[in-house]
Amino acid sequence: MLSVSSSSNAPSVTPWSCPLSLKSNRGSQRTPDLLNLMKKPAQTKVIVFDFDGVISNSEATAFEILHTADPAFTREEWHKRFEGNVHDTKPNLLAREDFYKQYSPIAVDQPIFEGIADAVVTLAKTFTLTINSSGxxxxxxxxxxxxxxxxxxxxxxxFEASTSKVAKLKQTFVExxxxxxxxxMVTDTLGDIREATKANVRSIAVTWGFHDIATLRKGNPAAVATGPEQLPELVASLL
Incomplete structure (x- = not known):
């Protein structure tokens, strides 16, 4: 969830701005377990997680970087950008490479939301889990x-795969x-709910991230979770 500019000709983080090598297959990271998954009978039910605001509690750190770049920029303005696809909003506050130059060294140290790890472990026993992120x-x-x-x-x-979550959902269908x-789709923003709807995917909105419940309900999610412990039961009721 970043309010940074992008370039259609160079979608990945440049080496000088990010000390990491962003290896991807069409912009995706495949773990060794994908090979094992392909050898087993297909798990046909998929939970697509957003990352920032659902798993990683990175909002405060990311906003601090953007607010430092433009002290007049408010948290309310930033959250408003996530009512659609954040990559489509203007004006851009920072070039992507400038944002990641500051954020990359500390990204791994952001707090994880309490209870989400247990929810992930529980869901993974029954469903195939993926991540669809702007990060x-x-x-x-x-x-x-x-x-x-x-x-x-x-x-x-x-983002290396696409800045469109609709496109990445369709890629998930194929893969x-x-x-x-x-x-x-499990997400904390109205914009993600709207993109999931465009791909005909139902959403579970979570209230521990960017948007409050009133904003999330504008997208008519299939369900709303107020705590990670609710996710397994909600997913089971929908799939």
Whole structure:
């Protein structure tokens, strides 16, 4: 969830701005478990997680970087940008490489939301889990590795794959050989709910991230979770 500019000709973080090598396959990070998944009978039900605001509590750090660049920029203005696709909002406060020059070294140290790790472990026993994020794939992977959750996400799609979450949902359909009806998106923003709807994917809105429940309900999510412990039951009721 970043309010930074992007370039269609150079979608990845430049080496000088980010000390990480963002390795991707069409912008996705594949863990070794994807190969094992392909050898097993297909798990046809998929939970697509947003990352920032759902798993990583990075909002305060990211906003501080943007607010330092423009002290007049408010948190309310920033959150408003996530009512659609944040990559489409103008004006841009920072070039992507400038943002990541500051954020990359501290991304892995952002706090994880209490209870979300347990929810992920529980859901992974029954469903295939993926990540669809506006963030950088390698930073997401490192965070998940730190919290020993990376093995539960065979596909991670960051901004390198596309800045459109609709496009990345469709990529997930193809890679896992599923349909929109087989998927649920878990997200904390109205913009993500709207993009999921464009891909005919139902959403579970979570209230511990960017947007409050009133804003989230504007997108008519299939369900609302007020705590991570509710996710397994809500997902089971929808799939």
């Amino acid at each position: 950088a794939t390698e930073l997401i992977t490192q965070f998940l590795q730190k919290h020993t959750l990376d093995q539960h996400f065979p596909i991670i799609l960051g 896992l050989e599923v349909t929109a009806d087989d998927c649920i």
